[in-house]
Amino acid sequence: MAVMTYRDALNEALREEMERDPDVFLMGEEVAEYNGAYKVSKGLLDQFGPRRVVDSPISELGFTGLCVGASMAGLRPIVEFMTFNFAFLAIDQVINSASKMMYMSEGQFPMPIVFRGPTGAALQLSAQHSSACETYYLHSPGVKVVVPATPADAKGLLKASIRDNDPVAFMEGELLYNFKGEVPEDEDYVIPLGVADLKREGSHVSIITHGKMVHVAMQAASKLEKDGIQADVLDLRTLRPLDVDAILESVRKTNRAVYLEEGWSYLGVGAQIVATIQEEAFDHLDAPVLRVTQADIPMPYAKNLEIMAKPSADRVVEACNKVLYR
Amino acid sequence: MAQTKTGKKKKGTAGADAFEQFGVSPESALELLRDMLLYRRFEEKAEEGYAIGKIGGFCHLHIGQEGVAAGSIKPLRDDDYVISAYREHTLALAKGVKPGPVMAELYGRATGTSGGKGGSMHIFDRDVRFMGGHGIVGGQVPLATGIAWKIKYREEPNVVVCFMGDAAVNQGGFHEALNMAAVWELPAIYVVENNQYGMGTAFRRVSLTEIVEKASPYGIPASRVNGQDVLATYAHFRDLAEEVRNGGGPRFVDAETYRFRGHSMSDPVSGTYRPKEEVDLRTHQDDPIAILRDHLMDGGHLDQAGLEAMDKDARDLAQEAADFADESPLPGPEALYRNVWAEINPNGRLNFDGRGESPWR
Numbered sequence: 246m247a248v249m250t251y252r253d254a255l256n257e258a259l260r261e262e263m264e265r266d267p268d269v270f271l272m273g274e275e276v277a278e279y280n281g282a283y284k285v286s287k288g289l290l291d292q293f294g295p296r297r298v299v300d301s302p303i304s305e306l307g308f309t310g311l312c313v314g315a316s317m318a319g320l321r322p323i324v325e326f327m328t329f330n331f332a333f334l335a336i337d338q339v340i341n342s343a344s345k346m347m348y349m350s351e352g353q354f355p356m357p358i359v360f361r362g363p364t365g366a367a368l369q370l371s372a373q374h375s376s377a378c379e380t381y382y383l384h385s386p387g388v389k390v391v392v393p394a395t396p397a398d399a400k401g402l403l404k405a406s407i408r409d410n411d412p413v414a415f416m417e418g419e420l421l422y423n424f425k426g427e428v429p430e431d432e433d434y435v436i437p438l439g440v441a442d443l444k445r446e447g448s449h450v451s452i453i454t455h456g457k458m459v460h461v462a463m464q465a466a467s468k469l470e471k472d473g474i475q476a477d478v479l480d481l482r483t484l485r486p487l488d489v490d491a492i493l494e495s496v497r498k499t500n501r502a503v504y505l506e507e508g509w510s511y512l513g514v515g516a517q518i519v520a521t522i523q524e525e526a527f528d529h530l531d532a533p534v535l536r537v538t539q540a541d542i543p544m545p546y547a548k549n550l551e552i553m554a555k556p557s558a559d560r561v562v563e564a565c566n567k568v569l570y571r
Numbered sequence: 572m573a574q575t576k577t578g579k580k581k582k583g584t585a586g587a588d589a590f591e592q593f594g595v596s597p598e599s600a601l602e603l604l605r606d607m608l609l610y611r612r613f614e615e616k617a618e619e620g621y622a623i624g625k626i627g628g629f630c631h632l633h634i635g636q637e638g639v640a641a642g643s644i645k646p647l648r649d650d651d652y653v654i655s656a657y658r659e660h661t662l663a664l665a666k667g668v669k670p671g672p673v674m675a676e677l678y679g680r681a682t683g684t685s686g687g688k689g690g691s692m693h694i695f696d697r698d699v700r701f702m703g704g705h706g707i708v709g710g711q712v713p714l715a716t717g718i719a720w721k722i723k724y725r726e727e728p729n730v731v732v733c734f735m736g737d738a739a740v741n742q743g744g745f746h747e748a749l750n751m752a753a754v755w756e757l758p759a760i761y762v763v764e765n766n767q768y769g770m771g772t773a774f775r776r777v778s779l780t781e782i783v784e785k786a787s788p789y790g791i792p793a794s795r796v797n798g799q800d801v802l803a804t805y806a807h808f809r810d811l812a813e814e815v816r817n818g819g820g821p822r823f824v825d826a827e828t829y830r831f832r833g834h835s836m837s838d839p840v841s842g843t844y845r846p847k848e849e850v851d852l853r854t855h856q857d858d859p860i861a862i863l864r865d866h867l868m869d870g871g872h873l874d875q876a877g878l879e880a881m882d883k884d885a886r887d888l889a890q891e892a893a894d895f896a897d898e899s900p901l902p903g904p905e906a907l908y909r910n911v912w913a914e915i916n917p918n919g920r921l922n923f924d925g926r927g928e929s930p931w932r
Contacts, residue, residue: 270724296724301751302747302750302751302754304747304750304751306713306743306744306747307713307716307743307744307746307747307748307750307751308713308747308751309713310710310712310713310714310716310717310744310747310748311713311714311716311717311720311748311751312717313713313714313717314654314713314714314715314716314717314718314720314721315717315718315720315721315724316717317702317714317717317718318652318702318717318718318720318721318722319721320720320721320724322717337707337710337744338710338713338714338744341706341707341710342705342707342710342714346703347910347911347912347913348688348910348911349685349688349689349693349695349704350685350689350693350695350697350703350704350910351684351685351686351687351688351689351906351909351910352909352910352913353685353695353696353697354695354697355913355914356913357913386911386921386922387911387912389916389921409914409916410913410914411912411913411914437916437917437918438916438918438919439916439917439918439919439920439921440918440919483919485919485920485921486916486918486919486920486921487919487920487923488918488919488920489919489920517923521923524925
């Protein structure tokens, strides 16, 4: 095991997969000469050259569509969005082209392509740079959605995403890039999509979450522990495919659940998780499933308002206490 | 050209000299006429299928624009790529997709090019490199650019020809894609089938500049061709394809044409957006089939009997396609969930509709 940052883990995954398959290339804004807006692609231009590490113009719709076309024609593109907030300009090509091509051609065009970049809020970037974008992609059949929280998961899941034969929205976090953790050094460290990870084991309540909120959930679990409450922290890791078995197993054990996510509540990820739990584990529930989300407003700039808008460990503790009727 | 009777000579290039002028042999020209007749009769058969309820949804006919289809695709190599928007039935035929499966797709049958799951707007045939069939105006332009990217990436000896309607040039993706194609010198030919109307909006109402000027900001050589003159179009694309194939970078073509029918089968041929007189005049004067027919007859390469025989073949092929479609089964229920995914992951759930028949619960 090596200790490395989430950023470097992604970099390793990109490097290894580009070494492994000459059809894999990376395109996006600032990925080559600038070494990436967040330095995820550092050194890749030197190693692979400008044919495979490509600085695009600021044309999200255009370069996304270009990469979708390249995928259609047989390559395996990786599209880097500086943030998924900018990918709203490109989502037509993700949804209308990439996600539907396989179906509307009756299987003639598998679409291996990864769309990756940070999602959600960082610090004081305000309304247009802070949206958690998972739901937009999850809503459409034909796109897989991957949301790693740790360096090891980032590496193993990115490798799996690049090798997958369907479009994958791979969502990272600006605040995660410097996060350090242990990463296996095995070149074939691939984490299959669709397998959740129990990041912490408890028995009283399930905190189910994904992406950078895993760390908030862990803080909440520590706080609860001081109060004698043991929480399961279930990191879904991929949202489609979704490890429903892991969710149900946790809920059947604790009989109480809270979903924590960075995005908005209305039709957010948690809405689906709650629906699934009530459909498939209704008899195991001792309390309604609650959700902790961002405030239902565009993200404000002022530091104090931003803190109020974001989900927090305290809110998670509060929700857990509520489902525990404490 | 509803009838095969010889009509008044109009437009196009002058008489028998056209073959020499454009370097197209009369034999090749006869093939182009044969192709265009098939496209016309195929589309008329689709029109009929729509009228009797065999075809549903949106159905955009190419009648009047056959010169662009034959003239721009026939000079290509078999392994070159073609991609289009949704007025693409005859472009698919020109690229080598068989009429039966195209018609069956319009009929929504299991034997269709997409097993009945794409319909009129989504004809695909990977084997002959016909890449769709795309329903969002301009959406295929970045895709074409990506196909060109792949050709260059793998150093293949091919080009991609990307068709779009005139309305597509006002989409942002068009401009983004052309800019990238120019910067990276990609082997793409972008063709605007300029029929002057985006549905019911005349192009001059939504643009102060001409179509042919739209690529100039990106440094892409642009040209204009009379798409109703298939010989001129053929010669133009033969030259362009070689330039692009030899590393010349992208090209942009304003192929002037005219749509003889409404925007789709559910739209009027004329009305508030274009007068009936205009349609009648253009249909009479600018029929690409009549123009080529007259060249061939004037040059003594075709007589009335030959024309009628050729037209009968086209009608027979269109009828065969319709019969094939009509006799084909509907897609079975097993098709419903098939091919949403290329890879069913062994772990996790991919489908959330709660319906028992889904294979990925």
